[in-house]
Amino acid sequence: MSLTLARIRAINAVAQNGSYAAAARQLGVSQPTVSQHIREAEALYSVRLFMRRGGALHPTPLCTQLCDIAERMAESEREAERIMTRHATLKDGRITIGLGNSMPGMAVIALFRQRHPGVDIAVETGSHERIIKAVLSRSVDVGVLPDIPRDGRFRAQALVSQEVVAMLHASHPLASRKQLTCAELMRQPLIFRARGSSTQRVVDRAFAHAGLMPKPLLVLDARDAAYEAVANNIGIGFIWRHGTGRHDAVKRVPVAEMNTRYNEVAFALAGETSVVTDAFLAVGADYGRMQEGMA
Structure with a gap:
């Protein structure tokens, strides 16, 4: 026997309602079940949880302390319920x-x-x-x-279906080209992304397929950093064609060896x-x- 969650709920419900019958209605159980929970808890710990005055049950100071804990437990239950249901509703998920x-x-x-x-x-x-x-x-x-x-x-x-393209500063001599090749890009300062980037995987495959081994000027972890490097005319980088909604000083130019489209x-x-x-x-x-x- 122990102070189970069901007993704690019963104690708190009786303290709130002042009777076994009202507590049973609140909990959706029978009145004998509630009274049994109270008797068992009192017997288990040799304590008195309620005093009867004027026909109602009033919590003892010990019971009041226990009810404070019960309220915190109830709030934790409600929070757990919110967590469990947050993926199940479009109202407040x-x-x-x-x-x-x-x-x-x-x-x-x-x-x-x-x-x-x-x-x-x-x-x-x-x-x-x-x-x-x-x-x-x-x-x-x-x-x-x-x-x-x-x-x-x-x-x-x-x-959307898209391919990787080169990104160049608008003032770059190659920015007006319809298409570039990996061989042409080898002669330019290049900005690569770090390992783990989907963009860089496509770029690496394209240069390897062309039999080329470029040495980038910069290798950057973040796509925004690569974009800003190009926007500041440091070099030529690479990006998924629809990878950003920005349209500032950067031009997107297709690369012949990177024309495979991916979803x-x-x-x-x-x-x-x-x-x-x-x-x-x-x-x-x-x-x-x-x-x-x-x-």
């Missing part, structure tokens, strides 16, 4: 989204927010490798990335579903159809 690129993920988030304003949205950003791991470890509910592994771990919704997708674990995650993927499907219509 929650979703965490992992983005590899700012776009098109942010555009899909904006559309989702318009349709489901009650859902609390959290966003994490990182490399391709980091977002894949975050989805697998369940630290994010949905990832948005290009070129994800094609296996049974994920269910995915295509958003940017919203994806989640295949074996897990929730109302909120399904709604986000549905919005992603609508976004994808809108992009096809604009193509």
